[in-house]
Amino acid sequence: MLWIALHLPLLSLEAFAATLAAGDVVGERPLALMDAQRIVAANAAAGSLGVKPGLKRATALALAPQLVLGRADRERDGRALEPVAHAALAFTPTVVVPPAEAADAAPHTVLLEVAGSLRCFGGRTKLLERLEAALAPLGHRVQVALAPTAHGAALLARAQARTHCPDLATLAVALDAVPVWLLGPGREHWDALQGMGLRTIGDLRSLPRAGLARRFGDALLNELDRAFGLEPDPRVPIALPPAFESRLELFARADRAEQVLHGAGVLVDRLVVWLGAQHAFLRRCTLEMRHEVRWRARSDAPRATRLELALAAPTRDRAHLVALLRERLDRLALPAPTLDLVLRADDVVQRAAPNAELFGATRGAHEGLVQLIERLQARLGAEHVQRLEPLDDHRPEHASCALSAAEADEAPASGTLVGLPARKAVRKARAMPPRRSKKAAAAAAAPAAVDPQKRRAPEPPPRCTPTPRPVWILPQPQRLSERQDRPLLEGEPLHLVSGPERIEAGWWETALAERDYFIAQAADGALVWIYRARLPLSVAADQQGWFMQGRFG
């Protein structure tokens, strides 16, 4: 058995710093944590000003007026330790987080049993490198130690960083130098041990066991035996929670959405680590910003503001998720200040990680495109990024509609054209009977698969319309003035060149169109498409006369 112990000495301070607004890095501002009016932890900046654990609050503030004080919170530390355990789960199924209430408390430590994973990850050094790379995004300072026993590794990690003991003999030698204070019972009996001159575990071991048991109890001997491998030490590994829900309490009230972004970034880090542990990808998540009751301006204001993020392609990319959140938060106006953020993963899909391609063009380009389209949709709104769809209707204003490109299909196999997101009709086209929409949805859902060989065959598409249609269609037909029964455009008479083309359609709706279309040439030579009602005297007065519908571009 080979146990890796990850000890996070500054976890409390780092967890507290994560709740501050962006820019307050742990190392720069003096931070200290308080418990019952006494300082329990202080960072290096505070330490250099003289703030040490054990001082009273008033003393600390007198020494460092700009000190940022926070409350020591065990739950917050536990929540911050979870992502570290989840990151470790990607390397081995046996990850142990010693509970804080145990007698031999190894606080802020995560233990991994990796004897079975060494071969998979290519050796001890490579596994350690990958473990450190996986923990780097969380931004914690980690002390690592390896040993054959779990408790031995935990003690070594707290005492000194980066120790490796391949067998019990070297473990015994290393543990002999560990200070007694790190043992749980050693802390209780610290005064007595110090009085007897017992500083290190080696000193303890040189004494007779019966005497130690009589003076300090069995717990001390038990712990030593477990650390040295003389007694079995069964541990219960943690289980990955099936659903991800993480909470972060901000230190200062967030009034504006961008202040929320820093906290949301911390939650996204945890989410990405949890996804990595499961080898899963995110499809949909929700960020909930809870509002305090007493700060809500009106009593009927909502308790929480929910921001739903739906992704076109399942992703685990932290930068992309934060960019999307930033765009959505910029557009969001908070009804009340928020103090509590909750991130929940709603839809997670298991999929193998994409292989790095040799000439990685197709899949990488497709994912880059999908991310670009998602960013545009996040900022502009899904209805402003559109695809055109030709419809079976002779009326020009209903012959094509612009649908939003909302959903994406799975990335097509290499060799196909870049498959665009299949669309979900947000704006219902006015003249689309339901039969047609299902056919269109089915036709568009299957990505166009074209072989690379066939891609180069030049085939002019068959003509779709009997007569040429203009590329530009005015959304509202523009009324043209007339002079001597000839239509005018910008004061110049139009010269009818081709026509008439009679289009009668829409009898099944009230928007019946019976029109004669002509192609006309304007004074500057451009071609326009104008129409007149087929029976101008039988339509309403506002429909008589000439209208311009389009321009040939």
Add this chain to the structure above:
Amino acid sequence: MDTLSSPAARAARLLPPFRSPSSRRPPRPAPEALHPTLWLGHQLGRLREQALPSGYAALDRELPGGGWPRRALSELLLPHAGVGELRLLTPVLVALQRAGRLVMLFDPPAALSAWALRDLGIAVEHLLVVDTRSRSGLDGLWAFEQALKSGQVGGALAWLAPRLPHERLRRLQLAAQHHDGPAFVLRERAASERPTAAPLRLAFRPRGADVLEVRVLKRRGPPLERGLLIQLPAVLSASARARALAGRREPALQAATFVDLRAGTEAPVPA
């Protein structure tokens, strides 16, 4: 004295001809042949990367590199939408779509007819339209800049608002350097009075049915005095074109006149 038999002449015939040191070195290359971005004032510049052929030989001859430039903005100035600009750009857009790249349009001035685009050969399935006209602010420019910076889009056309400040266009030109493909910005005619950051600037004018006059206002090369007349793919049939060319002297085509017999009044007779 006979020169051929003199000792000096005999020696000169036997020895190899004397060469000056400077003539032994290879001739120096002309400076404009050293690097693609160097060009003399009277030459047409070359591009560092392969240009995309526009599909019209007369235009390709006048464009530096023989086609539309990549990684740079090409500014097209139009009097109004619908002079034939899309028909001119169709060959390069179709080539991009056939290569599997996406074409994006930003803020088109009117609705596009999917059938007409299909008739031109543009696949509407590989076309994306971003419409920000109903939104206030600079969202359209932001979207265009993001698409250029991503480098994944094949071709981009953007219709810009009138009187665009110069620094915004400069910013787009910088973003276009990441974009591996043509980037067209379509602006109003009045923009020709102000300088541009785009390396290529063309002005369009319709000159009759299916004929477009292209004037090259700015390019990496000598100025072009005359405009090019480009024949676009025909929209009109032959008889209609003949009618259009016949001129405006007499209206060859007339719409019918309707007489309202119920009211007993006559509609005016067309001129």
